Structure formats: C-alpha cells, structure tokens
Amino acid sequence: MGRMPKKKSLTVRRVLTLLLAYIMLCVGGGVVVATLVSPAVFAANSVAKAVVPSLKVEGVDFDVTSLPQKSVMYASDGTTKIAEFYADNRTVVPLKNISKVMQQAVVAREDRRFFKHHGVDVQGVMRAFFQTFVKKGDTQGGSTLTQQYVKNVLAMQAREDDDPIAEYHASEQTVARKVREMLIAVQMEKQYSKLEILQGYLNIAQFGNHNLYGVESAAKRYFNVSAKDLNVVQAATIAAITKNPAKYDPTSEENIKESQKQRNIVLDLMLQEGYITQKQHDEAAKTPLKDTLNVQSIESGCQVAGDAAFFCDYVTRQILKNQEFGKTEEERNKLLKEGGLSIVTTMDVNANNIAMQTARDTVPPNDPTGFEIAIASIRPGTGEVLGFGINRTYDATDLAKTDSTRTAVNYAVDEQDGGGWGFQPGSTWKPINLIAWMQKGKSINQYLRTSTAYNTASFSCNGYAFAGTWNVQNSGGGTSNESxxxxxVLSHNTTQASMTQQIGLCAIADAAKQVGYHNSIQGHEDVYDSNSFQPPMVIGTVQASPLTMANVYATIAAKGVECTPIAITKMTDRSGKNYKVPSANCHQAIDPEIAETTAYAINQGVVRSGGNAVDAQLSGGRKTFAKTGTNEDTYMLTGGFIPQVATFVAVGNAESPQSFNYKTINGVYRPTWYGMYIAEPAWKQFMQTYVDTAGIPIDNSYGNPSAKYTGGSTTTYSGTGSGTTGTTTQQGTAGTTTQQGTTGTTTQQGTTGQ
Known part of the structure; x- marks a missing residue:
C-alpha cells in the first residue's frame, strides 16, 4: 500500500488564494464560479488546477439516482429471503418513502440553511475557514448537505476501486479537498433540485458500523421499520449517527450514553427550526434510547443463510460463472454486491429444510464415522432444483478447517459448482443400462446368458477398443441366466456385463449423456473421459454428484424429457431490467415409451416385487420408483422419484473414501452396510415428509410398460434381492479404474450392490 501524502503547509499566498476561492463560491454562487474555473484562473491557481467542476469527475458519477445498493436472493415463492449481498449495506428509496421528520432531522443536524444556499453556505464556510485555518482551532466542517453528498460519492467510488489513496483524499481535512467539494457542489445544485440532493444524501450517508449506508437500511437495522415509518425519536437517533458512525452507533453498549446525548442534540436543533413542538421534544428527549431499539442482524452473504446456505452458495456460483451477468467474474461480483438485484431462485423452502433435517437425522454432523450424506432434489420436466441436504453447517471461514461439522463444500453438486469429486453411484446407475438396451430395440424380458468373466474386446465400439478379461461377480458369487x-430387480452385476457385451459400451455412454449424466470432477465431465469410460462404468464406478443423478431420475420421471438443472427463475435490477437467466433447455431426450418402461421396471420389479428398494414405498398406495446402490464398501446410495419430484441420496466419506464395514453409524452397528440400510430410509423420509408437507397429490398414472420393449409380457420376476455387492476385477489393457479423492488415491475395482 502506498504512503498517504503529507499535508502541505499553508503559505500566505495559498491562504489568500483559497480564501478568495471560498468567498467567490459563497457570494457569487454559480455565476462567479464560471469565472473562477475559466482557463485563465486555472492557469494562475495551482490549487484549482486539480479540481474539475463537473458532475463527471475522474470517472465518478454523481447522479443522485444511481447509487450502488444491496442485492437480495429469494426462495421460489419470491418473498422468503435467503440472503443479502452488498459491498455497502444500502437499500435506495425515493424521498417520498422517507418520513418527513427524518428529512427534517438530518437537515436540522447537518445543514439548517440547506434550502437557502446554492450548494455552499457562506456563513458556515467563513466560520469554518477562520476557525480551522486562521485560529488553528478544532477542525470545523462548514459543509452543506450537498458537499457531504459529494464527499460520500468520492469515498464510495474509492472503496469500489479498492483505492485507499483516493479514499484518504476524499475525507482528508484540507482546504484543497474543501474547494474540490464546493466546486462540484455548486455544479450539482445547477442540475438537481434540493429534494433530489436530499434524497441522494439520505441514501448514501453512513449511519453506523458494519458498512451500514442509507436511511432505509438504518431504519431496518435499529428499529425494524421502513424509513417512511420513522417517528421523531427514531429519526433523531439516526440523524445523530452520521457525525461519527463508530462512536454514535447505538448498538454498541459503550456508545449508548453518548448516542442518547447526540440524539437529544438533534431534538434541540429540530425544535429550534420549528420542525417539532416543545411537547414532542420533551417526550422524545426523556425516552431512554435503549428502550426504542429493535436491533436486527445485518450480516450478509451465504455465511448467514442458515439451512439455505448451501443452496445460496450454488446460486451465487451460477451468477459468478455466467457471462450473461458480466464479461468478467469481477464485473459479475460487482453486479451481485452493488446492482440492487432481486434474485428469485428455484429453492422450495419446505424441500430444502426437510432435506437438511433428513441429512442430520440420518448421519449426525458429529457422527464418529465422519461420513457425509448429500441429498439433491429436482422437479422433473423443469430442471428446477428444489433443495439440498448436507449433514454439515455451511461455513466459509477458517473455523471449518478445525471443525469437521462445518464446511463450505456442497457435496451434492459438481466440483465446478462448489462440490467435491462426487460419489460412485453403484447400482443406482443400472436403469441407464436398461434405457440403452431398449434404445437398441431389445426387450427387457429377453433372457441372457451370464458369466463371471467377460472378454472386454466385445465391449469395443466407435473406435474405442478394450482388451483383457473383466472378472465380475454378484454378491454371494455365482451367476444366473436372466433377463x-x-x-x-436383483441388481446383478453379471447381467449388466452381458447386456454391454451385446450392445457395446458406447450405447450405454450415449444413453447416459442423453438422460443428463456427466462426471462430477472438473475437467473430466465427459462420460467418454478416459478416467471413466471403462467397462466397470456399467455398474456405477464413475464419479457423480447427487444432483446429476437426481437429474437422471428426473428425466425418467418426465417421460424422457431432460432438463439442465437450474437454480434461478428471475433476476431483475433496481431499474426493473430483466436479466436472461440460465435456461433449463428442456427437450425430449429419449423415447417416452422407453422412459415409462424403465419406470415400470423400477416400480414393479425393484420396489414392489421383492427388489432391494421395497422399503422405499411411500404411503397411501402412491406409486413409488426407487433404486438402491452400494459401491464396494465405500458408498451407499438411493435414487428415485414420483412424477412430481426426483431425489438422490448418497452416504459415505466424500473427501477420502473409506470402508463402512464394521462401523457404527448413528448408533447402529453393522458388519456390512448397504444402500438399503441407510440411504433408502433417508430417501423415503425426505420424500414422504415433503409430499405430505407440500400436499402433492397422488398420481399413479405413470409407469406403463410398452409392449414394444417388454416383448408383450409384463410379468415381472418375483423374488428376494440377495444383495449384489460383489467383487469385480477388470484385467488387461482396460485396467482397473482409479478414483482420486481430495485427500488421496484409492483403487476402485468396480463393485456395486443393493
């Protein structure tokens, strides 16, 4: 940081020159100013050379109607506030929305001759000049409200530019600064009316600590009312603060006595000016200031958004990375913090709160295992993200480094959106294989010969060649010829391998992309990325975020209509300008008959006919679609939907995969865990609570199989899922797939289960 410039000593010549400038400004007003700032005077006046008498000074805009103000993020109802964002906490309001007594209080306190001068008050200036620069007494202001507005604009611009030198110059106690202010103030009074300038001042002045600017924010902060409703005692309290915001802010215990004293001074001044009666004065003055306060929190950003914080962070990142909102991230961040935006998101308050509570209920934040649980929910056919559930407290401060219950990582989303490396979805991937199978014109009831060893050369496709043998097993070993x-239904790995042998791995990769799948690791999102495009992907050894998997299930739920997840529905600025928000780009991605047949298979086989998601069935006979998964001994998962909601749940150590075998989770010990033991109950708890709370009607019309893809038979296999976590080993040039966590590297051999 550069050094602050030293103040120059006053020579007799400079004093006389500056005094002349003061007098000419005060006496001559706008007429003589024109002479003062003429080229000839500028050439002779070294001080005035640095002053540009215009409302555009050094790129600074003094427009009283265009002050930076905070942005507000709302839930989907458009009224529930999620968070505020600001550099300066300011809500700009028109003068008509500021109470008369508030206007009078600030005029009485700061500039009682405001309506009589032309931007510079001759009496105040002369008094201040001689007291400060001739008598060498205490520094006197002598500034009009117009001059103070100018000073505040210059300081504000310096803060925006992160320019401490400019901010210093905007408030330094020098004659040069005063001259600069006065020259601009006179020009302002030519262009704006008194009421416009008063409005500007009331919206820009600092009214307390914590970046509190503008009378509306002050009214909300101290009294929880709007500026239009401020009464005499409240107005006097606020008006008193601007002289010394740090010292007179009444929320500080050590300030309260002085704050009351300053408030009463303002009341005296209001009485002198005839703004209030003696009775009003006396009643207000005897009222203890602390009894009038109703202090509200003014913290900003996602840090203070509570259970909505993870969603808030996700939305913020969508804004900061979207060039619709600015060419650079710096521009987009400025828009967010100064543009006065109203941001309406897709977050359903009930869905998000229930997801967060379900996450905490399933795996407490302080559970000894340290496992994360991440829940993501989407509205099918719209792409609208309803909410997230994470068993952590959102915290972007250093406290998260030492407290494992806190994090700023949203484990439900992709790495580029503030998430981790994702979870391996295991058997929850298998509906994608069924879609690819039908896209090749095949029946889901066609019997297949299965094996525990596959020549991966038979999986080759579109120029992608594999070699070697993939040894794959089902839980409990063995193999079974089946459809x-x-x-x-039984989540058999061997069957997935047999299907892939017939249609090729590319068919499955293509189907995955069509229904909205991509990898979660930044820079490796494409399903054809070499890290993921390996035979074991068909049993879920890829890295995926819960949000992406929820979107896959949402595509199935929406009759094959795939949408890009969105989090913002509307964004406007203070002028009413509508910004183009990211589109869901909803489109028919797969044949509706294939989507319905897949849904049929999930409901009839996995939920109702002995599959491993039988306990996911929702109440009231509501047709339920769900599939569980277990990836080796590291992740437990469940994905599913009803026509109106799709949700995915993942449980495990998201940062460094570790075994859950022989672990006690939330007080329950098991030698072996499966998705059906923990992720499935969490899925059901969220879905049941949400549909009950939201009053979502039962719709059992969906999930009708197509004879084209069932071979004319809708008989499903009835039996008990045996648990299909098994060990699979892929040998040869395809090698084993490697999963890299944020804290280390583990080898994934491709094992999935129920």
Whole structure:
C-alpha cells in the first residue's frame, strides 16, 4: 500500500488564494464560479488546477439516482429471503418513502440553511475557514448537505476501486479537498433540485458500523421499520449517527450514553427550526434510547443463510460463472454486491429444510464415522432444483478447517459448482443400462446368458477398443441366466456385463449423456473421459454428484424429457431490467415409451416385487420408483422419484473414501452396510415428509410398460434381492479404474450392490 501524502503547509499566498476561492463560491454562487474555473484562473491557481467542476469527475458519477445498493436472493415463492449481498449495506428509496421528520432531522443536524444556499453556505464556510485555518482551532466542517453528498460519492467510488489513496483524499481535512467539494457542489445544485440532493444524501450517508449506508437500511437495522415509518425519536437517533458512525452507533453498549446525548442534540436543533413542538421534544428527549431499539442482524452473504446456505452458495456460483451477468467474474461480483438485484431462485423452502433435517437425522454432523450424506432434489420436466441436504453447517471461514461439522463444500453438486469429486453411484446407475438396451430395440424380458468373466474386446465400439478379461461377480458369487429386468430387480452385476457385451459400451455412454449424466470432477465431465469410460462404468464406478443423478431420475420421471438443472427463475435490477437467466433447455431426450418402461421396471420389479428398494414405498398406495446402490464398501446410495419430484441420496466419506464395514453409524452397528440400510430410509423420509408437507397429490398414472420393449409380457420376476455387492476385477489393457479423492488415491475395482 502506498504512503498517504503529507499535508502541505499553508503559505500566505495559498491562504489568500483559497480564501478568495471560498468567498467567490459563497457570494457569487454559480455565476462567479464560471469565472473562477475559466482557463485563465486555472492557469494562475495551482490549487484549482486539480479540481474539475463537473458532475463527471475522474470517472465518478454523481447522479443522485444511481447509487450502488444491496442485492437480495429469494426462495421460489419470491418473498422468503435467503440472503443479502452488498459491498455497502444500502437499500435506495425515493424521498417520498422517507418520513418527513427524518428529512427534517438530518437537515436540522447537518445543514439548517440547506434550502437557502446554492450548494455552499457562506456563513458556515467563513466560520469554518477562520476557525480551522486562521485560529488553528478544532477542525470545523462548514459543509452543506450537498458537499457531504459529494464527499460520500468520492469515498464510495474509492472503496469500489479498492483505492485507499483516493479514499484518504476524499475525507482528508484540507482546504484543497474543501474547494474540490464546493466546486462540484455548486455544479450539482445547477442540475438537481434540493429534494433530489436530499434524497441522494439520505441514501448514501453512513449511519453506523458494519458498512451500514442509507436511511432505509438504518431504519431496518435499529428499529425494524421502513424509513417512511420513522417517528421523531427514531429519526433523531439516526440523524445523530452520521457525525461519527463508530462512536454514535447505538448498538454498541459503550456508545449508548453518548448516542442518547447526540440524539437529544438533534431534538434541540429540530425544535429550534420549528420542525417539532416543545411537547414532542420533551417526550422524545426523556425516552431512554435503549428502550426504542429493535436491533436486527445485518450480516450478509451465504455465511448467514442458515439451512439455505448451501443452496445460496450454488446460486451465487451460477451468477459468478455466467457471462450473461458480466464479461468478467469481477464485473459479475460487482453486479451481485452493488446492482440492487432481486434474485428469485428455484429453492422450495419446505424441500430444502426437510432435506437438511433428513441429512442430520440420518448421519449426525458429529457422527464418529465422519461420513457425509448429500441429498439433491429436482422437479422433473423443469430442471428446477428444489433443495439440498448436507449433514454439515455451511461455513466459509477458517473455523471449518478445525471443525469437521462445518464446511463450505456442497457435496451434492459438481466440483465446478462448489462440490467435491462426487460419489460412485453403484447400482443406482443400472436403469441407464436398461434405457440403452431398449434404445437398441431389445426387450427387457429377453433372457441372457451370464458369466463371471467377460472378454472386454466385445465391449469395443466407435473406435474405442478394450482388451483383457473383466472378472465380475454378484454378491454371494455365482451367476444366473436372466433377463435385463431381472438383472435390475436383483441388481446383478453379471447381467449388466452381458447386456454391454451385446450392445457395446458406447450405447450405454450415449444413453447416459442423453438422460443428463456427466462426471462430477472438473475437467473430466465427459462420460467418454478416459478416467471413466471403462467397462466397470456399467455398474456405477464413475464419479457423480447427487444432483446429476437426481437429474437422471428426473428425466425418467418426465417421460424422457431432460432438463439442465437450474437454480434461478428471475433476476431483475433496481431499474426493473430483466436479466436472461440460465435456461433449463428442456427437450425430449429419449423415447417416452422407453422412459415409462424403465419406470415400470423400477416400480414393479425393484420396489414392489421383492427388489432391494421395497422399503422405499411411500404411503397411501402412491406409486413409488426407487433404486438402491452400494459401491464396494465405500458408498451407499438411493435414487428415485414420483412424477412430481426426483431425489438422490448418497452416504459415505466424500473427501477420502473409506470402508463402512464394521462401523457404527448413528448408533447402529453393522458388519456390512448397504444402500438399503441407510440411504433408502433417508430417501423415503425426505420424500414422504415433503409430499405430505407440500400436499402433492397422488398420481399413479405413470409407469406403463410398452409392449414394444417388454416383448408383450409384463410379468415381472418375483423374488428376494440377495444383495449384489460383489467383487469385480477388470484385467488387461482396460485396467482397473482409479478414483482420486481430495485427500488421496484409492483403487476402485468396480463393485456395486443393493
């Protein structure tokens, strides 16, 4: 940081020159100013050379109608506030929305001759000049409200530019600064009316600590009322603060006595000017200031958004990375903090709160395992993200480094959106295989010969070649000749391999992309990325975020209509300008008959006919679609939907995969864990609570199989899922797939389960 410039000593010549400038400004007003700032005077006046008498000074805009103000983020109802964002906490309001007594209080306190001068008050200036620069007494202001407005604008611009030198010059106690202010103030009074300038001042002045600017924010902060409703005692309290915001801010215990004293001074001044009666004065003056306060929190950003904080962070990142909102991230951040935006999001308050509570209920934040649980929910056919559930407290401060219950990482989303590396979805991937199978014109009831060893060369496609043998097993070993439908019901790995052998790995990768799948690791999102495009992907060894998997299930729920997840529905600025928000780009991605047949298979086979998601069934006979998964001994998962809601749940150590075998989770010990033991109950708790709270009607019309893809038979395999976590090993040039966590590297051999 550069050094602050030293103040120059006053020579006799400079004093006389500056005094002349003061007098000419005060006496001559706008007429003589024109002479003062003529080229000839500028050439002779070294001080005036640095002053540009215009409302555009050094790129600074003094427009009283265009002050930076805070942005507000709302839930989907457009009224529930999630968070505020600001550099300066300011809400700009027109003068008509500021109470008369508030206007009078600030005029009485700061500039009682405001309506009589032309921007510079001759009496105040002369008094201040001789007291400060001739008598060498205490520094006197002598500034009019117009001059103070100018000073505040210059300081504000310096803060925006992160320019401490300019901010110093905007408030330094020098004659040069005063001259500069006065020259601009006179010009302002030519262009704006007194009421416009008063409005500007009331919206820009600092009224307390914590970046509190503008009378509306002050009214909310101290009294929880709007500026239009401020009474005499409240107005006097606020008006008193601007002289010394740090010392007179009444929320500080050590300030309260002085704040009351200053308030009463303002009341005296209001009485002198005839703004209030003696009775009003006396009643207000005897009222203890502390009894009038109703202090509200003014903290900003996602840090203070409570259970909505993870969603808030996700929305913020969508704004900061979208070039619709500015060419650079710096511009977009400025828009967010100064543009006075109204941001309406897709967050359903009930969905988000229930998801957060479900996460905490399932795996407490302080659980000894340290496991994370991440929940993501989407409205099918719209792309609208309803909410997230994370068993952590959002915290972007250093406290999160030493407290494992706190984090700023949203484990429900992709790495580029503030998430981690994702979870391996295991058997929850298998409906994608069924979609690819039908896209090749095949029946889900066609019987297949299965094996525990596959020549991966048979999986090759579109120029992608594999070699070697993939040794794959089901839980409990063995193999069974069965249909793809039965393979989904029992979650058999061998059946997935047999399907892939017939249609090729590319067919499955293409189907995955069509229904909205991509990898969660930044820079490796494409399903064809070499880190993921390996035979074991068909049993879920890829890295995926819960939000992406929820979107996959949402595509199935919406009759094959795939949408890009969105979090913002509307964004406007203070002028009413509408910004183009990211589109969901909803489109028919797969054949509706294939989507419904897949839904049928999930409901009839996995939930109702002995599959491993039987306990996911929602109450009231509501047709339920869900699939569980277990990836080796590291992740437990469940994805599913009803026509109106799609949700995905993942449980495990999101940062460094570790075994959950022989672990006690939330007080329950198991030698072996499966998705059906923990992720499935969490999925059901969220879904049941949400549909009950939201009053979502039962719609059992969906999930009708197509004879084209069932071979004319809708008989499902009835049996008990045996638990399909098994060990699979892929040998040869395809090698084993490697999963890199944020804290280390583990080898993934491709094991999935129920």
């Amino acid at each position: 793809p439908l039965q393979g989904l």
